Amino acid sequence: MKAEVMPWRRSAATPVAVLLAVAPAMAVLQFRTMALAVTLALLAAVVTHRLARGAWPWPRMNPVAWLAVALLGWCGVAALWSPEPVRALQTIGGLAALLGLALMTARALAEEAAGRRLAFALAGGLALGLALAALDHATGNWLRLAVRGFPEMPAISFGLKPAVSLMVLLLPLVVAVPMAWALRAVLLAAGLAVALWLPADSAKIAAVAGLVAAGAVALLPRAAPRLAALAFAAFSLAAPLVFAFGLSQAPSLEPIPRSAAHRVLIWDFVVDRIAEKPLLGWGMESSRAIPGGSDTFGVETLDRYGLNSPEARHWFGLPSARRLPLHTHNAALQIWLELGLVGALLGAALGAAALLAAGASPAGFGMAVSAVVTGQLSFGVWQPWWVASVLLAAVVAGALRKT
Known part of the structure; x- marks a missing residue:
């Protein structure tokens, strides 16, 4: 079936684009919301496809x-x-649901020409998230303390690590955003700078590895x-x-x-x-x-x-x-x-x-390498918010491949 441009209200890409626009900022404020947010966005994408086309987007x-x-x-x-x-059974059930929704959303997006919408939502969301992370770190975590009612949390600075890990996971996908190279370069440089500045060593390594990998596959596909x-x-x-x-x-x-x-x-x-x-x-x-x-x-x-x-x-x-x-x-x-x-x-x-x-695209390969590096240094294999974030990035990478 040939991909077509769907109106915003009938597009399966709309819930995913909305999530991309707010996810980095949301992760700065409270990263644990990612599991629920991704689940709801993917579910909304699948249901929207069903209502618009009259058939469920069963996985390929x-x-x-x-x-x-x-x-x-x-x-x-x-x-x-x-x-x-x-x-164990609860974890397996949750992961199976996330995987099924991700595969169905990927099928739904494959039937739409929605790459540009997702790309610009991704770029805008990353820019906002990076700005909020930098602001929070520069002000001694004032932003996240304010959201929590200024509790006594001396180690709250460490909490930016998951948010930065999410952003460096998405950062290589900026390579596929259809805008001027200069603007892409500015956003990539800003993402790398924030990752290197904030206190998250594994995110620093993942950021560098992801961008290097994107360049490597462009030279050696x-x-x-x-x-x-x-x-x-x-x-x-x-x-x-x-x-x-x-x-x-x-x-x-x-x-x-x-x-x-x-x-x-x-x-x-x-x-x-x-x-x-x-x-x-x-x-x-x-x-x-x-x-x-x-x-x-x-x-x-x-x-x-x-x-x-x-x-x-x-x-x-x-x-x-x-x-x-x-x-x-x-x-x-x-x-x-x-x-x-x-x-x-x-x-x-x-x-x-x-x-x-x-490896079919520099952006997708950079994202995958960033995910692998983070997985080998930081979070648990089954952590719902991290698995949800990786599946979201994979779905978006597949859709951006057509841009």
């Missing part, structure tokens, strides 16, 4: 979609031996996606061995920020737990309930990593410095830990297939 399944379904299926199997079976897919699959499958070797060679962690040192110690704990159940894992959503995960690190571990100062001993003695707080801060290790070798094989195949598919 491709290798990426089938692999995602297979991974969710294995998650369902792994819920059988999970210490958190109810939470066939080689870059293939190399990225191969590297991702190899790392995902070898992650426990890679981390075990790297951690054995690690220098003293005393000079680096405590949050970064904590992440290294978490990986040390997780690698040992993976070795105990490498084939099937501990079960879906088991990261929250791994034996010993709620304990703090022993003196022997701190000594091994050179964390000997009184300040370090105090920091790692706090209840917040647990050996495994909710998730592993690395997607590959979390999948190995919870789903074992079977899950690692499916996750590696899914990520590789997604990178190959995204």
